[in-house]
Amino acid sequence: MSTPLILGALWVVASALVAMLPMKAQMIPGVALLIAAPVLLVWIGMVHGWMWLAFGLFAFVSMFRNPLIYFARRALGLPVRDPRQTAIPDPHEVTR
Numbered sequence: 001m002s003t004p005l006i007l008g009a010l011w012v013v014a015s016a017l018v019a020m021l022p023m024k025a026q027m028i029p030g031v032a033l034l035i036a037a038p039v040l041l042v043w044i045g046m047v048h049g050w051m052w053l054a055f056g057l058f059a060f061v062s063m064f065r066n067p068l069i070y071f072a073r074r075a076l077g078l079p080v081r082d083p084r085q086t087a088i089p090d091p092h093e094v095t096r
Contacts, residue, residue, distance in 0.1 A: 004043040
């Protein structure tokens with residue numbers, strides 16, 4: 001197995017581990033993984049061809065879709081949802 005594929009597999013494992021962290025602890029390692037991904041994808045594409053690049057890009061976008069949507073909306077000047085909000089409301093705060 002080539003070096004870029006080994007590093008890509010380690011990137012996937014690291015992403016899965018970061019996803020298990022509490023949300024506040026995900027920020028710094030998540031940004032590092034987000035920055036490292038394009039470098040790894042280009043390297044994999046150069047060594048193994050466009051099909052493996054496309055496969056890796058699909059996996060990357062699938063794993064980081066929410067941060068990518070957030071940054072794209074901010075870049076386009078569209079309103080964004082506060083990332084600190086939770087998708088599931090706290091049952092103690094819900095009033096009938």
